[in-house]
Amino acid sequence: MILFSFSTIITACVSQTPHQSNNVKPKEIALSPKDVNRFSSNFLDELMDWARKGTVKDCPFNAFDSTIEQVKSAWGEPDTVDQAGFGFYAAYTKRNIVFGFNKAGEIFDVRSFTNDLKEISDQMVVETFGQPAELNDNNNETIYVYDVNQDIQLKIITPNSIKTIDHISVFHPKRAESSNDYILDIKGTSNQLAKSAWASMQKWRKDIVHFAKNQENVFINGPNIKKVALSFDDGPDQVITPAIIDILAANHVKGNFFFLGNKVKEHPDVVKEAFNYGNLVLSHSYNHVELTKLGKEAVRKEIVDAGQAIKLVIGKEPAILRTPFGDTNAQVAAISKQEGYSIVLWSIDTLDWSQKEAKNIVNNVIDNVRNGDIILMHSDSDKVETKMALPMLIEELQKRNFEIVDLEDLLNIKAYQ
Incomplete structure (x- = not known):
């Protein structure tokens, strides 16, 4: 499942920054009367806590100071490495995690494809986090972008046909842009x-x-x-x-x-x-x-x-x-x-x-x-x-x-x- 998802979203949110033309003006998202259940709320709060640390659950590497060499040393070689934009994406499929890294080997993106995300709808996301800073439509999916702090964005990607989370991205824009420094x-x-x-x-x-x-x-x-x-x-x-x-x-x-x-x-x-x-x-x-x-x-x-x-x-x-x-x-x-x-x-x-x-x-x-x-x-x-x-x-x-x-x-x- 992760391999398919990764291949379909590699161009979707790899290197987007707030200045790219495919961003659309944030709009109010209408919520249905359905309440967010306790599991969903706690799970989303946990995602945000991990994002503040520059990472995702069950991952000791982050988008602040980790390198792909550190990942390889601990986890071995990735299953696949694909080039996109000015960076590279290494997939560890059994761990449901993908790392984006630049030419210098610095990790700027940590993605999670854990199955627990599939239980969370876009409505639950907005109910918990509020309206996103950006709402991007790209390749039949919607990307909800939340500013976690001055360095990190939490991106939540939902296919338009399903409206539940496919994966999340903990993204460090400045580190991504420094790929050629x-x-x-x-x-x-x-x-x-x-x-x-x-x-x-x-x-x-x-x-x-x-x-x-x-x-x-x-x-x-x-x-x-x-x-x-x-x-x-x-x-x-x-x-x-x-x-x-x-x-x-x-x-x-x-x-x-x-x-x-x-x-x-x-x-x-x-x-x-x-x-x-x-x-x-x-x-x-x-x-x-x-x-x-x-x-x-x-x-x-x-x-x-x-x-x-x-x-x-x-x-x-x-x-x-x-x-x-x-x-x-x-x-x-x-x-x-x-x-x-x-x-x-x-x-x-x-x-x-x-x-x-x-x-x-x-x-x-x-x-x-x-x-x-x-x-x-x-x-x-x-x-x-x-x-x-x-x-x-x-x-x-x-x-x-x-x-x-x-x-x-x-x-x-x-x-x-």
């Missing part, structure tokens, strides 16, 4: 770049960070927790990529390989090896061209062809794309989303393609590393120094107590479709 500047330097090239790179970095802040499916970094991800572009090949796979395995670390579709066809054995060792095999387009210079269908073809090439080898189509050169605009982001892809860029560029020395690669990371960093390296055939740098880099990150994880873990997004 933790976006890092992109770090990394090279002494091999001309001044004009460096200036151009700096401008791109500033522009892409600003762009990502306003795109729900474009990521620069992960949340403000002590985790980082290692990513490798432009493979596979027959020498460097296998060596990197071996280094990751020897150190019990997972990597993220953004492979080119045309190279996947040339080296399927290496792709299988990367996947079988538990690394993520992701898309870097088919031909490594600047996607922003292509028409819509050409962009789509680059994404689809790469995804299909990978699927033929590992049996799964990726759900994460890294655009070549990080070249991304609104059209590319929209088409990627239509095809089921999140775009994941990077917050540290080791510049192993420019100043290739292993020492510089390591220093670019260790001198700049922050919580949630996504680290860019490459695994094509001329990256001998990257291969040499990787064991030192892993060791230094672990000395600093950073957990090295894959992007699915770091970003709470699906790796495969």
Whole structure:
């Protein structure tokens, strides 16, 4: 029951704020003569008491200061995670609870689908709480919004066909709106770049960070927790990529390989090896061209062809794309989303393609590393120094107590479709 209900309301009250256009002016709700029974009144009062604490009954996590990582640590992985608006929703079906959390992993919405709610009518709600601050009609259901305090809203959702409560939402609007607040500047330097090239790179970095802040499916970094991800572009090949796979395995670390579709066809054995060792095999387009210079269908073809090439080898189509050169605009982001892809860029560029020395690669990371960093390296055939740098880099990150994880873990997004 909860899975069906969750799927039908995901767009209904996920990210509504008092300023959205589908809000309607609160109106007086006519009550029938039916009295609210004692159970209903006590139950609703209890809901309000829990809402003041930012949560629902039988849930130790709240919308004030809890994170989805804390939930996973205590309850394990959710049954489903869906993306909606600028947030994500994790369903724990056996517990009848769903958590909304932002890109930083902060919980801003705690929902209850407990069966006891089905006994409460909308009339009982208004009799107990009075007229709502807002009354929203959305997708054949009505959302009664009550201001609990300056931070928390209690939303009560009733299907129009039934008029009893389907679920409730304890919602923290400010926390929801802060989903993109933790976006890092992109770090990394090279002494091999001309001044004009460096200036151009700096401008791109500033522009892409600003762009990502306003795109729900474009990521620069992960949340403000002590985790980082290692990513490798432009493979596979027959020498460097296998060596990197071996280094990751020897150190019990997972990597993220953004492979080119045309190279996947040339080296399927290496792709299988990367996947079988538990690394993520992701898309870097088919031909490594600047996607922003292509028409819509050409962009789509680059994404689809790469995804299909990978699927033929590992049996799964990726759900994460890294655009070549990080070249991304609104059209590319929209088409990627239509095809089921999140775009994941990077917050540290080791510049192993420019100043290739292993020492510089390591220093670019260790001198700049922050919580949630996504680290860019490459695994094509001329990256001998990257291969040499990787064991030192892993060791230094672990000395600093950073957990090295894959992007699915770091970003709470699906790796495969």
